[in-house]
Amino acid sequence: MKRKIIGLIVCLCFAFAPGFSSAQDLLIKNGTILTITRGTISNGDVLVVDGIIKKVGKDIKAPKGIKIVDATGKYVIPGIIDSHTHIALAATNEMGNAITPEVKMRDVLNAESTSIYTALSGGVTMVHTMHGSGNPIGGENIVIKMKWGKTSEEMIVHEAYRTLKFALGENPKRANFSGAGTPRYPQSRMGVNAIIRREFKKAKNYMEQWDRYLNAKKSKKSAKNLIPPKKDLQMEQLADMMRGKMWARCHSYRADETLEFIKLSKEFGFKIAAFEHISEAFKIAKELAEEGIGISIFADSWAYKVEASEGIAYNAAFCTQQGVLVSINSDSGEKIRRLFNEAAKSMKYGGLSEEEALKLITINAAIQLGVDKIAGSLEVGKHGDIAVFSEHPLSAYTLCEMTIVEGEICFDRAQYLKERKEKEKKKKEKETKKKGGEK
Amino acid sequence: MIRKILACVVLVLLCASFGLVRGEDSGVIAIKGAKIIPVIGEDIQEGIILIKDGKIADIGANVGIPSGAISIDAKGLTAYPGMIDSFCYLGLQEIGAVRATVDSRETGRFNPQVKAVEAIWPDSMHIPISRSNGITTAIVVCTGGLISGQSGMIRLVGWTPEEMVIKPSVAMYIQFPSIPRFRRQTQTQPREQTSKQIEELKDILNRARYYQKRKEAAQKDTHLPLPEFDEKLEFLLPVVNRQLPVMISVYADKDIQAAIQFVKDENLKAIFFGVTEGWKVAGDLKKSGIPVVFGSLNAMPPKWEDGYDSIYRNPGILANAGVKFAFSSQSSSAAKDLPYHAAKAAAFGLDKKEALKGVTIYPAQIFGVDDMMGSLEKGKVANIVLADGDILELGTNIKYVFIDGIQTDLSNRYTELLERYKKRH
Numbered sequence: 087m088k089r090k091i092i093g094l095i096v097c098l099c100f101a102f103a104p105g106f107s108s109a110q111d112l113l114i115k116n117g118t119i120l121t122i123t124r125g126t127i128s129n130g131d132v133l134v135v136d137g138i139i140k141k142v143g144k145d146i147k148a149p150k151g152i153k154i155v156d157a158t159g160k161y162v163i164p165g166i167i168d169s170h171t172h173i174a175l176a177a178t179n180e181m182g183n184a185i186t187p188e189v190k191m192r193d194v195l196n197a198e199s200t201s202i203y204t205a206l207s208g209g210v211t212m213v214h215t216m217h218g219s220g221n222p223i224g225g226e227n228i229v230i231k232m233k234w235g236k237t238s239e240e241m242i243v244h245e246a247y248r249t250l251k252f253a254l255g256e257n258p259k260r261a262n263f264s265g266a267g268t269p270r271y272p273q274s275r276m277g278v279n280a281i282i283r284r285e286f287k288k289a290k291n292y293m294e295q296w297d298r299y300l301n302a303k304k305s306k307k308s309a310k311n312l313i314p315p316k317k318d319l320q321m322e323q324l325a326d327m328m329r330g331k332m333w334a335r336c337h338s339y340r341a342d343e344t345l346e347f348i349k350l351s352k353e354f355g356f357k358i359a360a361f362e363h364i365s366e367a368f369k370i371a372k373e374l375a376e377e378g379i380g381i382s383i384f385a386d387s388w389a390y391k392v393e394a395s396e397g398i399a400y401n402a403a404f405c406t407q408q409g410v411l412v413s414i415n416s417d418s419g420e421k422i423r424r425l426f427n428e429a430a431k432s433m434k435y436g437g438l439s440e441e442e443a444l445k446l447i448t449i450n451a452a453i454q455l456g457v458d459k460i461a462g463s464l465e466v467g468k469h470g471d472i473a474v475f476s477e478h479p480l481s482a483y484t485l486c487e488m489t490i491v492e493g494e495i496c497f498d499r500a501q502y503l504k505e506r507k508e509k510e511k512k513k514k515e516k517e518t519k520k521k522g523g524e525k
Numbered sequence: 526m527i528r529k530i531l532a533c534v535v536l537v538l539l540c541a542s543f544g545l546v547r548g549e550d551s552g553v554i555a556i557k558g559a560k561i562i563p564v565i566g567e568d569i570q571e572g573i574i575l576i577k578d579g580k581i582a583d584i585g586a587n588v589g590i591p592s593g594a595i596s597i598d599a600k601g602l603t604a605y606p607g608m609i610d611s612f613c614y615l616g617l618q619e620i621g622a623v624r625a626t627v628d629s630r631e632t633g634r635f636n637p638q639v640k641a642v643e644a645i646w647p648d649s650m651h652i653p654i655s656r657s658n659g660i661t662t663a664i665v666v667c668t669g670g671l672i673s674g675q676s677g678m679i680r681l682v683g684w685t686p687e688e689m690v691i692k693p694s695v696a697m698y699i700q701f702p703s704i705p706r707f708r709r710q711t712q713t714q715p716r717e718q719t720s721k722q723i724e725e726l727k728d729i730l731n732r733a734r735y736y737q738k739r740k741e742a743a744q745k746d747t748h749l750p751l752p753e754f755d756e757k758l759e760f761l762l763p764v765v766n767r768q769l770p771v772m773i774s775v776y777a778d779k780d781i782q783a784a785i786q787f788v789k790d791e792n793l794k795a796i797f798f799g800v801t802e803g804w805k806v807a808g809d810l811k812k813s814g815i816p817v818v819f820g821s822l823n824a825m826p827p828k829w830e831d832g833y834d835s836i837y838r839n840p841g842i843l844a845n846a847g848v849k850f851a852f853s854s855q856s857s858s859a860a861k862d863l864p865y866h867a868a869k870a871a872a873f874g875l876d877k878k879e880a881l882k883g884v885t886i887y888p889a890q891i892f893g894v895d896d897m898m899g900s901l902e903k904g905k906v907a908n909i910v911l912a913d914g915d916i917l918e919l920g921t922n923i924k925y926v927f928i929d930g931i932q933t934d935l936s937n938r939y940t941e942l943l944e945r946y947k948k949r950h
Contacts, residue, residue, distance in 0.1 A: 200829055207833045262622045369946050389651070389858040391622035398939040408950055420825050423833075427865065430919035435939065482868030482919045483877070506832055 110137035110493035112470065113148050117157025120479070122164055122441065122448050123463040132162060134470030137492030142464050155495075160487060161478055163444065164463050165211025165471030166425050167451035169382045170335075170362050170415035172216055173201035173422065174238075179218035180225060184258070184270060185285055187250055187323035189225035191215055195238035201419040202234045206497035208423030209473030209486040212243065214455055217251040219337040219362075222258045222278045223285055224251035226323065227335060229455050231471070232489070234496050247456035249359055250327060253337035254278055254347060256393050279346055286354040289324035333359035333456075335382075339393035341369040348377060360413070360454045365397025371408035380411035380454045385428035386435070402446060403436020413451035423486075430480040440480055553577045554930065555590045559599035559911060564606055564885045565900035574604060576907040579930035584903055597911075602924055605881075605916045606901050607661025607908030609888040611818040612772075612798055612853030613860045615652055615663050616645035616679070616689075621858070630669040635729060637760035641665040642677035642693050645686045651857045653937035656681040658861040659910040659923045662691065664818075664853070664892060666698055666772070671726060673698040675760070676772055678892060680908075682928045695892045696772035696796055697764050699726065701787070703780045723787060730791055733761035770794035772818070776827060778805040785813045796891055798853075801827050804839045807846035816849035816891045819883075821856060822866045834873055840883070841874030851888035852880075868917040880917060906930075 112134045119130035121142060131146040132139060148154060172178045176194040180186040195215075205213060211232050217225035229246035230238070256262055258278050260269070272278045295315040302308040326332045334351065338344045338361050351358050360380040361367065365388060367374060367381045374381060388397035406412045414429050416422035429447045432438040438446075452462025460469045470493040477484040489497035554576040561569040561584065573590065575582040590596065619626035628644040642665060655663070661681055667674040675694040683689035702722035736758040743749045763769035775784040776799045788795040797803075797817045801824070803810055810817065819840055826835040843850055852867045854860040863884055871880040889899025897906045907930035914921035926933045 204825070204833060256622075368943065369949070371946075372950055386861075387859070389620050392620055395620050396942055398942050400939055400943045404943060404947075420823065424823070424869075427869075427919060433920040434922060476872075480920060482865050482917055483872045485872045502832070 110470070111135050111149070111152050112155060112490065112493045112495070113146065113152050114155045114157050114162055114472065114474070115146075115148075117160045117162040117474065118478075119464060120161060120163045120441075120444060121464040122444055123465060130162075132464060132470075132472065134472070134490070134493040137470050137494070139464060139466055139468050139470050142466060155474070155488065157474055161475040161484075162464070163209070163473050163475065163479055164448045164461065164468075165473050165489065165491065166209045166447045167413075167455070167457075167462060168205070168210050168213040168416050168422055168425060168447075169360070169413045169451040169454050170216060170417050171205075171213045171419070171422055172218060172417070173205060173213060173419050174199040174230065174241075175215055179220035181220050184221050184272065184281060185223045185320060186217075186221050186225050187223050187285075188319035189217065191217055191225060191228045192242065195228065195230065195241065197236065197238040197241065201422070202232050203497070204419060205422045206232050206234055206489045206491075207486060207499075208425060209475065209479070209489050210422055210425065211471035211473070211489060211491050211496075212452075212455075212457070212461055213422070214246075214249070214335075214451075216249075216335065219251070219253035219257040220260075221251075222253060222272065222281050223324075224253060226250055226332070229457065231491050232496060233491055233494075243455075243457060243460075245457050245460055247359060248326070248332040249335045249455075250323060250332050251337065252282065252334050252347070254343040255337075255339050256391055257337065262391055275343055275346075278343075279350065282347075282350055283353070285320070286324055286328070286350070286356075289321045289328065290354070292318060292321040293325050293328065327356040328354055330357060333357050335359050335362060337362040339363055339365045339397070341366040345370060345373060348373070348379070359456075360411075362415070363394070363397075363417070365394050365401065367410065368398065368401050368404045369396075371405045371410055374405065375409035378411075380413065380450070381405060382413045382415045382451070382454060384417070385414050385431040399431060399435035402432040403438045403442075406432070406438060406442060406446075407436070411450055411453060412446055413454055414446040415451075426475070426479040426484065426486075427482065430482070433480065440478075443480055553582065553591050553594035554927075554932075555594040555596040556599050556604060556909065556911065556925075557590070557596050559602045559604040561604045561901060562881070562916075563901035564882060565902055571600075572604075574901065574907075574909060576909070576927065576930040579907055581901060581903055581905050581907050581909075584901055597925065599911050599925075602911040602913055603916070604901060605659065605910045605912060606885045606899060606905075607910050607926065607928065608659050608863055608884040608916070609851070609892075609899065610655070610660055610663040610854050610860055610863045610884075611851040611888045611891065612666050612676075612820065612855050613655075613663050613863075614857040615655060615665055615681070615860050616647065616649045616857070617641060617665055617667065618857040619646065619649055619651070629667050631667060631674060632669070634670040635672045635757050636667075636670055636674045637672050637697055637764070638756045639667060639674035640677060640693060641667045641674060642679060642686060642690045645679060645689060647683055647685055647689060649857070650938035651860055652681050653934070654939060655854075655860040655863070656926055656928075656933055657923060657935045657937050658864070659912060659916055659926060660860065660863055661908040661910070661926065661928045662898060663860070664695060664888070668698060668700065668774075671700055671702070671722060672729070672761075673700060675769075678894065680928050682931070682933050691894070692892075694763075694769060696770050697761070698798075699771050699773045701773045701775040701780060701784050702726075703775070703777060704783075719783075723783065726787070727791060729757065730761060730765055730793075733758040733765050737762055737765070764793065765791075767792070767794045770796050772796045772798050774798040776801045778802040781806050782809055785809055785815065788813070788815060800843070801836055801839060802831070803848070804835070804842040807843050807848065810843065810848045811846045816851070816887075817843065818851045818853050818888075818891070819866065819870075820853060821859075822852075822869045823859075823862075837869055837873035840870035840880075841876075844875055844879050849887060849891060850883055851891050852883045864917040865919060868919075871917070877917075884917075 114132040119127040133141040216227040229243040230241040386399035449462035452458040472490040474488040556574040573588040617629035666676040678692040739752040867880040886899035889895040909927040911925040
């Protein structure tokens with residue numbers, strides 16, 4: 087009862103959101119199931135119980151009273167994962183300083199942002215929402231699920247890697263932002279590299295100070311009035327990077343700056359989960375493949391600035407074929423609802439198979455975020471994050487019919503159309519009444 | 526030496542295969558065995574298209590191929606008319622953030638004298654990329670101010686602007702003053718400002734009419750003084766004389782209604798651009814007879830209350846209401862994506878055949894070139910695309926593009942960079 091009341095309130099609050107079914111149990115019947123990792127099942131079913139996928143196959147018997155989604159003629163895929171966005175945030179860049187690893191996107195999550203609903207309308211169930219690229223060392227990013235109507239805390243995916251944003255090139259050197267205040271250091275690519283190195287050297291020193299202090303404390307010979315080093319939140323974050331507790335996600339466009347950053351990661355022993363945008367990945371695909379570093383890129387957005395002017399549409403396919411783990415991101419509150427269109431372009435430009443193309447927005451993104459055990463494919467034991475499409479999701483004519491997060495229907499086009507019809511009907515009635523009154 | 530000769534031979538062969546095989550030089554080109562989607566008329570399951578002198582000499586299921594014709598085996602491919610982008614910045618914008626490469630905008634509020642085609646950069650890397658996706662013709666537009674300048678029509682091939690221009694001037698672009706979105710909070714002032722700007726537009730058109738009268742009078746009567754040359758008014762004469770349509774960018778429902786009234790009051794030939802809330806005033810648009818060009822559908826709904834898909838379903842609603850429409854990329858770096866805007870509209874209610882018309886015959890009609898292009902018909906310019914599937918689909922590959930009967934080179938910046946770096950891997 088209480089749940090129902092809450093559900094009702096949520097529905098009222100978000101007049102345009104589809105109604106939630108409060109239960110996390112669901113059976114999708116008779117669709118073309120694109121599991122991504124285990125092939126395609128035609129006329130297949132997916133059973134979700136308590137938000138977890140319990141069965142994927144044919145002719146699954148419906149447990150008593152379970153909600154059934156008829157997917158006849160439709161396509162069922164795992165929820166799309168956007169591995170680089172800035173949605174549902176109250177702030178993106180902390181521009182007061184060039185070095186801001188202490189700021190956390192978790193602190194500025196905005197659960198009421200309509201961008202969550204927009205993402206759902208394009209089949210997206212999970213996003214990596216990030217600090218911007220204004221600073222060489224930005225803030226800590228966060229992975230959230232698109233649980234429209236829930237609190238920001240409930241959206242957080244705790245299984246995901248902790249990631250820290252880094253940025254190279256034109257944005258941190260403020261190349262395209264002339265006139266906006268006093269120029270700050272760094273203003274060049276060498277400055278960007280140097281400042282990142284400086285911070286890691288500082289952090290190394292900081293770690294050593296603490297090690298010495300803790301060792302001294304343990305030692306019987308130590309002085310009684312031993313003073314601990316000052317806690318530094320920036321240094322703690324970078325120390326966590328070097329301890330392997332947090333991964334770098336590095337915004338880069340050019341091949342050369344990317345290679346320099348890989349060198350930095352080796353110098354200080356931190357891990358890189360993925361390079362972001364990296365227009366020129368195809369130039370250094372073999373290095374990326376050798377290092378096992380993924381890339382999170384646009385399908386073909388390019389030429390909006392000089393460093394993006396060699397970002398060819400073949401990037402995703404070519405790097406995939408060279409053994410690089412590639413995901414396609416939106417970096418946009420608008421493009422996020424058509425990531426499936428963007429992924430499809432990799433078939434035309436470079437000849438990826440349908441399955442490979444779909445991986446770019448599902449399992450590959452999940453691996454990059456460290457959530458492939460719970461998301462990114464339709465497999466037993468994974469979360470019931472699912473999207474249903476009217477036609478093959480890689481067709482230009484498709485549209486998202488339904489988006490399910492942990493067994494709950496969070497977007498339902500049929501429901502949306504129903505509500506719109508009712509609204510239009512009411513509007514018409516009001517107008518005719520008004521006209522009648524005027525007479 | 527042998528190497529040099531070999532290189533020469535290879536070069537010649539390459540030129541022959543890629544480069545601009547002219548139908549007129551070698552007589553006739555015969556495209557054989559393709560499925561033909563002529564857009565006007567019935568689809569042909571397997572047919573022949575003959576190209577001669579840059580035109581479609583014949584088309585049909587049973588067409589005799591003259592001896593000596595160069596034939597192209599197009600079995601398994603589908604022939605479409607080349608697509609027309611009704612609003613783009615091809616050749617005018619190269620790299621967005623670099624002002625030095627952006628020529629699509631002039632300063633000032635009234636610039637009827639500027640012509641987009643006079644700034645076209647034929648070497649733009651975006652042109653071959655668009656062409657390789659089946660786009661053969663584009664309306665290039667300059668924006669900014671109230672009267673932005675003249676849009677022109679170009680073919681997406683040519684070494685010089687002159688070789689590219691089809692029509693130097695197809696529309697005078699006007700950015701219609703719009704009522705700000707949050708009009709409820711600031712009710713009176715912005716409304717006044719909007720109507721003031723509309724008055725300014727009317728004023729300059731009236732001045733053009735008066736200027737014309739004085740010129741005509743002076744021509745008849747040599748005793749009368751010839752008016753001072755006025756650049757702005759001079760270039761508005763074809764507009765007030767209804768020889769040149771205005772292309773008015775207008776978005777919200779109320780603004781569209783105001784723009785319809787403006788066009789009526791001023792007795793102009795008009796095309797609307799944008800029209801994102803056109804679906805709310807579909808009846809008014811239909812009644813006005815004004816055709817519309819949709820901007821990029823890769824955009825958020827202008828009003829959240831209208832529903833997440835209002836941008837997507839807008840074309841379908843207007844098409845059903847009987848409004849003539851065309852699609853556009855509204856871009857240069859993403860101009861190649863023109864077909865996908867049409868497909869998106871089809872996903873949200875527009876008939877698929879209508880969607881195709883929105884990038885072929887309808888823009889040809891809107892810009893007055895449907896006697897030349899927009900469909901595969903005998904006598905029309907041979908702008909022909911051969912694709913391995915539905916031309917609006919994301920996965921479809923374009924195999925041949927003919928512009929004015931000439932087979933064009935499909936290599937581009939993408940393929941050049943890819944080939945170069947393949948060598949490294």
